[in-house]
């Protein structure tokens with residue numbers, strides 16, 4: 739599904755990650771690594787929002803050569819999302835839904851599932867950190883991605899929302915074969931995510947633990 743070739747990421751000549759040639763199959767993956775090991779760097783590179791050496795492809799669509807098509811297939815929710823404070827939640831969702839080619843009604847279902855209807859028309863400056871996190875999760879599920887990247891998705895969301903998130907991930911994978919890379923410091927519930935596999939980041943390398 740996802741192929742790294744001669745991938746290297748450095749910040750100011752300081753190497754953070756080096757992945758010579760690794761293929762990650764379809765599935766749901768938990769990316770584990772200590773603080774500063776490079777989990778967010780990896781997800782941002784795969785999302786196409788960070789420069790790096792080498793290339794990443796999804797099937798035969800290469801990030802560097804087919805940037806627009808690639809980014810349509812990969813959705814990303816940041817660990818600590820930042821949004822323009824003057825926009826409302828629904829304005830942000832409309833923007834993303836258009837960019838990602840979401841079908842009509844998709845956003846409404848996600849908003850209802852996450853219990854966001856009562857505040858979705860309020861400006862984002864008034865949202866709590868959990869409300870912003872839920873918005874970023876809704877945005878990551880819009881459109882028809884093949885791969886969804888969720889950086890620390892469990893942070894700040896309440897137990898009810900977490901149950902919904904587990905259901906969304908499981909259904910997307912079972913019904914549409916959408917793959918997931920999830921970074922988390924907290925234990926993910928393997929009963930709610932059947933088939934969950936691990937990828938470890940250590941010593942600037944990734945190891946597939948399956």
Ligand SMILES: Nc1ncnc2c1ncn2[C@@H]1O[C@H](COP(=O)(O)OP(=O)(O)OP(=O)(O)O)[C@@H](O)[C@H]1O
Nearest residue numbers: 749750754771772773774775776777778779780817
């Ligand atoms: N913009 C940046 N400029 C310079 N160095 C950076 C930058 N972003 C990350 N780094 C460095 O890259 C390394 C990996 O950082 P990254 O945020 O990817 O780690 P992480 O595994 O997500 O950490 P955490 O678990 O603490 O969130 C760290 O050594 C960090 O200091």
